[in-house]
Amino acid sequence: MAQPRVSMTDLGVGRQALERLRQATSDIVDVTPAVASEEFRSTTTDTHLTTGLLIESRFSPARFDRTPAHVARSGIDHYQVVMYLDGETEFAAGRRVARLRRGDVVLIDVAQPNRTLMAAGRSGAVHVMSLVLPRLLLAPLLGAPDSVSASLLSRDSPAGRLVGQRLLSLRREGARLTDSDAAAAVDGVAGLVAEAVGPGREAELAVARAGRSALLATIKSHIEKDLLSEAVAVPALCRRFGLSRATLYRLFEPEGGLAHYIQERRLHRAFMRLISPAGRPARLIDLAVDHHFSSDNTFIRAFRRHFGLTPGEARELAIGRASADGHDATAGRFGFEADARAWIGRRAPN
DSSP states (O other): OOOOOOOEEEESSSHHHHHHHHHHHTTTTTEEEESGGOOOOOEEEEEEEESOOEEEEEEEOOEEEEOOHHHHHHHOOEEEEEEEEEEEEEEEEEEEEEETTTTTTTEEESOOOOOEEOOOOOSSSEEEEEEEEEEHHHGGGGGSSSOOOTTTEESHHHHEEEEHHHHHHHHHHHOOOHHHHHHHHHHHHHHHHHEEEEEEEEHHHHHHHHHHHHHHHHHHHHHHTTTTSSSSSSSHHHHHOOOOHHHHHHHHHGGOOOHHHHHHHHHHHHHHHHHHTTTTOOOHHHHHHHOOOOOOOHHHHHHHHHHHHHHHHHHHHHHHHHHHTTOTTTTTTHHHHHHHHTTSSSSOOO
């Protein structure tokens, strides 16, 4: 079977090394060296382990800032299990801060903004090892997959020592493992990490859910305000809220997905315009285009699927109700809104 591939990248020393690193990571982080540019150096070795990537790096002390703009631009949706082999580090994600020494391990969610401050160790450099895991591999094992970033596994704890030993074993043996053995080894580390950060997280789960609900409500409010503009396109929402596509999509999973939610809100907006006195003269093709449907036929099908009647039938019912009640255009508006609520599944007014 094919062996996992190993590659090494030596960026050299000095300003050129720093600029090469910045260019290579421009969509991921901002790099600010803690030493003179002329002294900066960086060397990285990658070991591909089928379902994971083991990265071992030695570089000069620096600060790494992953901003909301980086998250939105890069679209990276992975976790990192990071072990420090030399040097000290302060890692912050939101309100959570982890201070790490040689031998400590930290779990990082790269789909969220973060800041890393690295100080040199005894070698005069920072020496770090990181196992990159796909979210699909680790998230199902976690109780709160979106709130684990900056979880510290201390070198003084049994769990921290065990995870550290497994990472060092991957470093020693990874290049010689078959694909299936490499995948099994990566799965083993993922299971250990999930077990280590899982217990006693009930309070954090509650906080995570509350924060998630507040963020979802804010995004929904933004969508409602700019429902018919490009401000609700996925790239624009990612930039506006500093989210990766994957995180944005996950937020709207309970709503049937982001696209489904936006189309539903546009259909409701079209419905209210269609049955209002001011909107009745509008042609269906104009309503369709204004509400971002590709054609009047597409609009009619979506409308009927959602409301159980065609736009023409909704308009006729609204006109018939207005005629029967003798409302004028202003007073009748409230009656039409009541009918709309009834048609979308709520109890009809008496």
